[in-house]
Amino acid sequence: MSLPLANVEAIHPDLWLASQIGSHARTAVASGHSALDAELPGRGWPTGSLTEIVCPQPGCGELRLLRPALVAVAQRPIFMLQPPHRLQQIALAWLGVPIENVKVLTPRSTSDALWAAEQILRAGTASALLFWQQQIRADALRRLHLAAQRADTLFFLFRPTAAAVTTSPAPLRIGLEPAPGGVNIALIKRRGPHRDEPVFVSLSPSPVLLNRHAPLDRRTSAAPSHREFLSDLAHAGV
Template identity: 55%
Template sequence: MTSERAPAPESLHPSLWRASQLARADVRCIDTGHVALSSQLPGGGWPVGTLIDMLVQQPGIGEIRLLAPALARVAKRCIVMVEPPQAPQAIALASLGLAPSQLIWIRSPRSADALWSVEQVLRSGSCGAVLFWQPHIRAESLRRLHLAAQHGETLFFMFRPLAAAQDTSPAPLRLSLRPAAGGIEIGFVKRRGPQRDEPLFLPMSVPSMTPTVPPRHVPTPRPVQVPAVEQRRADELVR
């Protein structure tokens, strides 16, 4: 009696996978630019056309540097930043390979206006990436944004406080970000694959924003020929 090998779960349906392995991505993925991180994500990168939940301990810990390699890859289309905690700095973004001319900054007087703006941008499918900072958002609003992201191939990152990790989210990928000496610690709150309790440390170097200026050439003056008579008089004065 011969035993037949069980078929691979993904051969039965793309949304199935074994608990001991990472799921196959059913959407296109963009390389993160960090080998250690890409190896821990289904599809080996950031999925497009879906909500990615980034749970940050505090703004400015290196989240933009973390995303910069992927953002640079989709920068042929505009990158939209909605309600960032600080005004985007053109020089800093340019040092990360992001041309300021490709960036759109949206500020809204009300949260409802910001949500409406993000939803419209996602549904248009005209942008390479959308980054949205929102400390408080309802579950139904998250679902609307997740559905809107599926209308195109846009990288969509939602930045929320770390405490939101306890809330439910339709995002298939949820990561926690904490500062660490010389880099950042990434926790895998939710992913389509095995649970990982230990955070992943990624070193983050701070790019130099000081332009390199070549040293200025200062010509050396040519020696002046002093007549012999004057030189003799000068020697007598020294004596």
Template identity: 50%
Template sequence: MPDAVWRASQMGSYRAAVTPTGYATLDRELPGGGWPSAALIELLLPQAGIGEMHLLRPALGAIAQKRRIALVQPPHAPQAAAWSAWGLPAERLLWVKAARNTDALWSAEQILRNGSCGALLFWQTHTRPEALRRLHLAAQAADILFWAMRPLADGQDASPAPLRLALHPANGGVRIAIIKRRGPLHGETLHLKLDGMPSSPFFLAPSAHARLDRRAPAAAAARSVPAALV
């Protein structure tokens, strides 16, 4: 099978479907030309709100037309009006807030295994390697796009994720370093212009987090979400 054997000097591929990122410059550097489903994708951030939601907007827009999008442990509450302004139906948004890290991990794994969501965004500050492996294994059996937002410092640690990107704020967008991919090493940094991002090199304020805000309706508690929703 062409996706089972690949040389490190060549770009690999994935068994599952790939969703274009919406940015041709980035697609050219990703195996298959986009975000792989049925896999753990890590976005490594210096802090939340530097443009990661703008980066994912095209893919989320395609998914939200037919399937639900799950947010587990976002740094701020989702802002339904902002999602709707982006053309993403608020009724397709599932927000899960957990009191403990173990509950958040449990919730993410259940969403992956349930199969009712088309995308999962999961924010974590401390995740053990064995927990990452469980999530990646669960994702491999699901038809879902799975992004884990983790601290930039975690990029130095080993991870089962086949795709790992380090994001930094940049003027009008983000700078992306490809830490890991199924293909040759990528030494250059990509600079992507993102719609809606200010023309300023500093985009670190949490209030600038495009579709997240401190004001929102109550979240579903972890371990209490009805099976039909996850």
């Protein structure tokens, strides 16, 4: 007679069966995309934790992907740390995020940026922290993850695709790849079984905001892909 499987999550929230998607000890914020929520532990973006998003370049649809979650928590401050382009108020309004609740920080050095990220997380007053960083040491990642656990803050760290092959303490790591009508999301690391196939998420088109200082590509009516970024940043929307 076989014994029933133990409910390991009842023992401790950080335990789960390898064949099942784990839960999340803190609350999770729904991503707004049902296909993605079904694959995320806790059925949403985790709070009080480090989430890494790797993508080939800024402007792959990362902010449109996060848009529903940011709108859901926009009643408290949202910090954007070292964004790769200048933010525009009209684009923030399109996102549905109150402009007065968005705080943009552009430290002069990586060490200052890491210090600022830790202070924001430790303070616990922010609803979300979005941090863009090209290179970051393993010890700095551990410090950020520990700081994130002190508060119920959505914490997203944007890194280049090359970072996907490196180790990280982040419980959730995803990779974005642009696709017609949206993005393909690879689940690099999660509390749950490995998934070979990416999750496709449809993203609504955004208004095109061209940088007046960037030359137009006369060969096509579309904005050049190398100048594309999120609609809430300075270049063309994706």
